[in-house]
Amino acid sequence: MTKINFSQLVQRSTSEIRSYLNTLADTMEQDILAHPSFEGKIVFGPVRSRRLGASLGVSNVKHKLCDYNCVYCQAGETTCCSKERDCCLSPYELYFFVKNKIETLERSSIHLDYISFVPNGEPTLDDQLATEISLLREFGYPIAVFTNGSLMWNDRVKEALMCADHVSVKLDSVNEETWRKIDRPHRKLRFDLLLEGIGDFSRAYRGVLTTETMLVRGMNDTIGEMEQLGNFLTTINRSRSYFVTPFRPPCEAYAVPPARETLDLIARYVNEHIPDSEMLCCPDRDEFTALGDVEEELLGIMSVQPLAEESVDTYLSRHTGSHLSINRLIDRGLVHRTTFQNRTFYVRHHQ
Numbered sequence: 001m002t003k004i005n006f007s008q009l010v011q012r013s014t015s016e017i018r019s020y021l022n023t024l025a026d027t028m029e030q031d032i033l034a035h036p037s038f039e040g041k042i043v044f045g046p047v048r049s050r051r052l053g054a055s056l057g058v059s060n061v062k063h064k065l066c067d068y069n070c071v072y073c074q075a076g077e078t079t080c081c082s083k084e085r086d087c088c089l090s091p092y093e094l095y096f097f098v099k100n101k102i103e104t105l106e107r108s109s110i111h112l113d114y115i116s117f118v119p120n121g122e123p124t125l126d127d128q129l130a131t132e133i134s135l136l137r138e139f140g141y142p143i144a145v146f147t148n149g150s151l152m153w154n155d156r157v158k159e160a161l162m163c164a165d166h167v168s169v170k171l172d173s174v175n176e177e178t179w180r181k182i183d184r185p186h187r188k189l190r191f192d193l194l195l196e197g198i199g200d201f202s203r204a205y206r207g208v209l210t211t212e213t214m215l216v217r218g219m220n221d222t223i224g225e226m227e228q229l230g231n232f233l234t235t236i237n238r239s240r241s242y243f244v245t246p247f248r249p250p251c252e253a254y255a256v257p258p259a260r261e262t263l264d265l266i267a268r269y270v271n272e273h274i275p276d277s278e279m280l281c282c283p284d285r286d287e288f289t290a291l292g293d294v295e296e297e298l299l300g301i302m303s304v305q306p307l308a309e310e311s312v313d314t315y316l317s318r319h320t321g322s323h324l325s326i327n328r329l330i331d332r333g334l335v336h337r338t339t340f341q342n343r344t345f346y347v348r349h350h351q
């Protein structure tokens with residue numbers, strides 16, 4: 001493409017200017033997509049979940065840039081515990097990555113229910129989140145954001161989340177001491193602001209707001225905790241509250257699900273006393289579709305969550321032509337094998 005400067009451009013006819021700008025946009029798009037270091041790491045899937053169906057995952061903050069360091073985090077130890085907002089790709093770069101992926105999915109008639117900003121770090125630490133959501137709207141899919149809710153008191157974060165169709169907010173406890181033990185927040189975060197922020201947001205938000213509570217053995221698995229949480233949940237506008245347990249290898253080995261009898265007691269309490277709530281304690285089977293480079297796609301999904309052995313086997317058996325074997329990824333030091341709750345998982349190493 002021949003480069004021309006601004007004064008040369010304005011002397012051209014409208015159709016020539018339009019054609020030049022279209023060519024320029026195509027060239028930019030090709031340059032951005034050719035950037036190998038981002039392939040599969042920022043946009044991945046679709047991954048199937050019980051709550052959202054098939055969603056295309058987007059994770060545009062640096063790996064484990066988070067203002068929490070939850071004991072059960074499946075993305076590993078927080079590498080950068082920050083409350084400064086930062087992102088990997090510019091909104092336009094992200095737009096082209098998503099566009100490319102959606103075009104590939106649509107060409108293969110693969111159904112998509114959502115585009116989801118998922119936590120491999122905290123999505124609201126992306127200071128361009130609002131612009132990104134607005135740009136991604138063009139594709140016509142509803143947009144979900146999974147957040148830890150820690151910055152919901154911040155006006156810019158609130159504004160960004162307002163643009164999403166579905167916001168899922170983590171709320172492991174309404175007891176500050178428990179919150180500090182489980183979520184290990186950045187020392188400057190204030191618990192009163194967090195609860196106030198979630199409440200205010202819920203009253204102003206017009207989309208679907210859900211909450212998610214991770215139940216961890218010996219930490220927040222008492223009826224007293226559930227009672228306090230239930231009291232708070234009844235004061236906010238939410239569609240549904242979900243209760244889950246760790247089912248992938250956690251950051252800390254002691255972050256395990258409550259004992260069976262405890263879970264039964266909690267389930268009974270939650271069903272009877274917390275309206276619009278649901279226990280989701282049996283693990284989701286990981287189901288994901290990948291159409292691009294088989295290895296990149298697999299590693300991309302693993303950057304966000306460890307994958308169970310049976311899911312990886314199913315995935316690889318569908319792509320026999322690629323000759324990719326999990327042992328090769330292990331030998332190259334990209335992945336390691338571990339067990340959690342009697343299941344084998346593969347976990348991505350992050351350089």
Ligand code: SF4
Nearest residue numbers: 066068069070073148
């Ligand atoms: S679980 Fe979410 S909020 Fe907690 S440390 Fe991991 S990425 Fe951050």
